[in-house]
Amino acid sequence: MIGFVQNRNAMDWLRTLNHWVAALGRWSIGTWTPSDALMLEKYDADGRCLFSRSSHARVSNTPMGLWHLLVEM
Secondary structure: OEEEEOOOOHHHHHHHHHHHHHHHHHOOOOOOOHHHOOEEEEEEOOOOEEEEEEEEOOOOOOOEEEEEEEEEO
């Protein structure tokens, strides 16, 4: 997944996204769990990009791994 950051920075958005994921889990919306949170792999402030990953449980019970790239514009 690729996200383009137009305000603030990628680390701020990582925190915001994880806040939303946690709230969805608390409110029992869908199948959101703590494993859906984005785990930071690397933040390159000079390159203005952030790499993270997450895992999402699927109906088949086989987790799906996702990679996320946030690019600061």
